[in-house]
Amino acid sequence: MPGPLQSVERAAAVLRVLGGAGRPLELAEIAAVLDLPKTTAFGLVRTLRDVGFVDQPPPGSAYTLGSGLTDLDRLGLDPHDLRSHATNWADALAAHVRLEVLVSMPQDDGVRVVHHVFRPDDTAQVLRVGESLPLHATATGKVVLATTASRGARPSVLERFTTRTVRTRAELEGELQKVRRQGWASALGEHQPGVGSVAVALRGLGGLAVGAVAVVGPVDKVFGPGGEARADVVREVRSTGRSISRALVAPW
Amino acid sequence: MVSRPLIAAIDQGTTSTRCMLFDRQGQTVSLAQREHRQEFPRPGWVQHDADEIWRNVQRVVPAALAQAGAAPTDVVALGIANQRETTVVWDPRTGRSLAPAITWQDTRSDEIVETLVADGHETLVREVTGLRPTTYFAGPRLRWLLDHVRGLREKADAGELLFGTIDSWLTWNLTGGPDGGIHVTDVTNASRTMLMDLDTLQWDDRLLAAMDLPRAVLPEIRPSAEVYGTCASLLPGVPLAAALGDQQAALFGQTCFTAGEAKCTYGTGAFLLVNAGTKRPPSTPSLLTTVGYVLGDDAPVYAVEGSIAMAGSLVQWFRDSLGMIPTAPQIETLARSVDDNGGCYIVPAFSGLYAPRWKQDARGVIVGLTSYVGRGHLARAVLEATGWQTYEVVEAIRAEAGIELAALRVDGGMTSNHLLMQFVSDVLDVGVDRPLVSETVCLGAAYAAGLTVGYWSDLAALQRNWHRAASWQPSMDPALRRREAARWDRAVEHALGWAGHEDE
Numbered sequence: 001m002p003g004p005l006q007s008v009e010r011a012a013a014v015l016r017v018l019g020g021a022g023r024p025l026e027l028a029e030i031a032a033v034l035d036l037p038k039t040t041a042f043g044l045v046r047t048l049r050d051v052g053f054v055d056q057p058p059p060g061s062a063y064t065l066g067s068g069l070t071d072l073d074r075l076g077l078d079p080h081d082l083r084s085h086a087t088n089w090a091d092a093l094a095a096h097v098r099l100e101v102l103v104s105m106p107q108d109d110g111v112r113v114v115h116h117v118f119r120p121d122d123t124a125q126v127l128r129v130g131e132s133l134p135l136h137a138t139a140t141g142k143v144v145l146a147t148t149a150s151r152g153a154r155p156s157v158l159e160r161f162t163t164r165t166v167r168t169r170a171e172l173e174g175e176l177q178k179v180r181r182q183g184w185a186s187a188l189g190e191h192q193p194g195v196g197s198v199a200v201a202l203r204g205l206g207g208l209a210v211g212a213v214a215v216v217g218p219v220d221k222v223f224g225p226g227g228e229a230r231a232d233v234v235r236e237v238r239s240t241g242r243s244i245s246r247a248l249v250a251p252w
Numbered sequence: 253m254v255s256r257p258l259i260a261a262i263d264q265g266t267t268s269t270r271c272m273l274f275d276r277q278g279q280t281v282s283l284a285q286r287e288h289r290q291e292f293p294r295p296g297w298v299q300h301d302a303d304e305i306w307r308n309v310q311r312v313v314p315a316a317l318a319q320a321g322a323a324p325t326d327v328v329a330l331g332i333a334n335q336r337e338t339t340v341v342w343d344p345r346t347g348r349s350l351a352p353a354i355t356w357q358d359t360r361s362d363e364i365v366e367t368l369v370a371d372g373h374e375t376l377v378r379e380v381t382g383l384r385p386t387t388y389f390a391g392p393r394l395r396w397l398l399d400h401v402r403g404l405r406e407k408a409d410a411g412e413l414l415f416g417t418i419d420s421w422l423t424w425n426l427t428g429g430p431d432g433g434i435h436v437t438d439v440t441n442a443s444r445t446m447l448m449d450l451d452t453l454q455w456d457d458r459l460l461a462a463m464d465l466p467r468a469v470l471p472e473i474r475p476s477a478e479v480y481g482t483c484a485s486l487l488p489g490v491p492l493a494a495a496l497g498d499q500q501a502a503l504f505g506q507t508c509f510t511a512g513e514a515k516c517t518y519g520t521g522a523f524l525l526v527n528a529g530t531k532r533p534p535s536t537p538s539l540l541t542t543v544g545y546v547l548g549d550d551a552p553v554y555a556v557e558g559s560i561a562m563a564g565s566l567v568q569w570f571r572d573s574l575g576m577i578p579t580a581p582q583i584e585t586l587a588r589s590v591d592d593n594g595g596c597y598i599v600p601a602f603s604g605l606y607a608p609r610w611k612q613d614a615r616g617v618i619v620g621l622t623s624y625v626g627r628g629h630l631a632r633a634v635l636e637a638t639g640w641q642t643y644e645v646v647e648a649i650r651a652e653a654g655i656e657l658a659a660l661r662v663d664g665g666m667t668s669n670h671l672l673m674q675f676v677s678d679v680l681d682v683g684v685d686r687p688l689v690s691e692t693v694c695l696g697a698a699y700a701a702g703l704t705v706g707y708w709s710d711l712a713a714l715q716r717n718w719h720r721a722a723s724w725q726p727s728m729d730p731a732l733r734r735r736e737a738a739r740w741d742r743a744v745e746h747a748l749g750w751a752g753h754e755d756e
């Protein structure tokens with residue numbers, strides 16, 4: 001285990017000084033307070049400025065804390081933000097594949113639906129927002145398992161919903177490797193008989209997986225006769241995943 | 253691969269400008285958006301920079317094309333939808349605006365409107381335009397500009413000034429600007445100036461005289477859907493084939509083509525429009541009569557409208573001015589942190605109250621504050637204000653227009669707020685349906701443009717594209733609804749007359 005990194009400690013000290021000052025500080029002041037050579041202080045402040053944690057409103061003037069720092073806390077993705085960013089693209093997906101669409105986020109020890117678009121056939125349907133999806137038996141769940149390393153996202157028991165539900169951890173691990181390799185997940189009657197789904201990950205700032213978008217429908221609408229997920233469905237889901245991810249990273 | 257060709261639409265809204273591309277199914281292919289500055293130079297004043305708005309249009313159109321990997325040649329028509337009643341004056345030689353664009357929420361024309369009423373013109377306004385004299389409409393704003401901005405009256409007399417709502421400003425710029433730009437307005441926008449005769453669909457000389465406005469600065473009134481001209485820049489060669497006020501565009505995008513069909517759009521404000529058929533509907537005490545759309549040479553389709561000035565903008569205020577939430581959607585997270593409003597009500601009469609009360613001198617209030625009330629309750633009150641304002645409009649439509657809504661079609665940014673949509677359904681006691689495209693403003697402009705150039709064959713083809721994407725069913729206890737409605741009513745009483753009691 002390596003010891004503490006001096007430059008990180010010093011960067012933190014610079015931020016504390018700037019945060020405590022209550023006014024913009026000159027480089028010389030920062031260097032003096034921290035008892036650092038001016039060149040060292042300059043390197044620290046410059047790096048922090050480049051990553052957005054320090055601001056220098058008019059170039060060449062004094063320094064303040066940067067907006068990137070407050071954004072860190074602020075930009076944590078909220079399910080309602082995700083729904084808002086996803087809506088246009090989830091709608092288009094539902095229209096193109098003529099099936100229902102779910103957008104979900106990992107929550108606690110499972111994955112929860114945050115947005116639901118009805119199958120566009122105008123039949124009576126009920127919003128599934130808030131529903132919890134099993135991790136090992138849905139395409140959405142598998143995407144979340146395959147893309148997040150969090151301990152919470154490990155199913156404690158592999159509940160058997162149908163004869164097709166994965167039974168062993170080894171089987172599940174094989175499935176997740178496939179998901180990582182191909183970039184999308186599918187589930188064929190593994191949660192409810194006759195229901196299939198295809199899902200891809202949604203990626204937010206820094207490429208972090210924040211959730212999944214999935215198409216859900218009768219097995220014969222999602223899978224071909226050979227049991228392979230239909231190529232057109234996969235293509236539409238993947239393209240939607242890219243559009244939503246783009247909206248998450250650069251809202252406009 | 254995106255299926256081509258495509259239809260482009262620009263939605264120049266109050267807070268932002270969007271460009272969207274649509275495919276034949278009426279589905280979103282790409283979307284680019286840019287916010288513009290909101291200027292609040294004095295209480296009651298809200299203005300934009302028309303030049304900035306045009307610059308934003310010039311950015312979002314190429315951005316939408318790039319996102320779709322499309323070229324201008326992939327686009328077969330362009331439609332425009334716009335914030336209504338916002339007033340632009342510009343110099344046709346330089347192409348620059350001559351004053352800030354005064355928006356529809358701005359109340360600076362109040363004295364002009366009061367004088368108009370004092371001079372006995374209220375009946376004329378109502379009978380000719382189907383509107384009521386308020387600061388909401390564009391005509392009195394033009395008069396304010398001519399009176400207050402130095403040199404404008406002279407420029408107008410010298411033919412060096414053009415007036416228009418945002419549709420005119422964009423159409424003129426898109427078709428060449430100083431270099432051959434055409435000066436027209438669509439009839440739905442014209443119907444919001446308080447200068448247009450709702451029967452003849454032409455400017456009314458009596459109203460122009462009453463407001464002392466020169467006819468020469470006004471654009472020519474044209475149908476909502478016809479080829480006005482060809483884009484000179486941005487989408488060179490593409491026919492500019494439709495323009496509608498944003499709320500009429502949403503009515504069209506929701507495919508409310510049959511009399512009695514209604515939609516409510518929840519954006520900056522909220523606007524409930526009911527298709528009223530091809531005969532001009534009788535005036536009612538608290539609703540507006542307006543043009544829904546005019547397709548080419550077809551008979552005009554009218555609409556009855558209940559306008560709510562503040563809906564999403566209250567959420568924005570909660571976010572930006574109070575800093576209570578980092579993003580608008582997170583108001584739902586905050587509101588769900590509590591079970592109810594804690595006895596707190598917010599009446600957002602920031603620019604007075606629009607339909608059905610029409611109280612120009614009302615101002616915003618928060619009532620029911622106790623130590624118990626926290627941020628979560630305030631968030632609830634913000635959302636509930638939109639629900640109750642919708643309720644009042646629907647009650648007026650029932651009582652005055654005799655229309656019972658069987659269900660309400662909703663759209664706009666706030667429809668992604670499920671807590672709000674459930675509340676709307678609860679207080680109206682009807683089902684609320686969101687269609688597969690929430691951006692119905694853009695969609696309506698695209699539909700009208702696509703119809704004009706034959707991309708879609710007829711209205712029935714558009715109707716087949718409408719599908720329910722979500723729905724909410726009422727589940728509120730009727731006794732609770734009655735009690736809360738009564739409390740809202742009392743809250744509104746506290747807002748009334750506030751601006752009339754200023755110390756002079």
Ligand SMILES: Nc1ncnc2c1ncn2[C@@H]1O[C@H](COP(=O)(O)OP(=O)(O)OP(=O)(O)O)[C@@H](O)[C@H]1O
Nearest residue numbers: 265266267519520564565567568580581664665669
């Ligand atoms: N999830 C949400 N909950 C509540 N309010 C929201 C939510 N999402 C957006 N809003 C509000 O809705 C408005 C944005 O909606 P929309 O994009 O339809 O409006 P707009 O088209 O920009 O309005 P305009 O056309 O008047 O400019 C903003 O005022 C915002 O505060």
Ligand SMILES: [Mg+2]
Nearest residue numbers: 265498519693
């Ligand atoms: Mg809008």
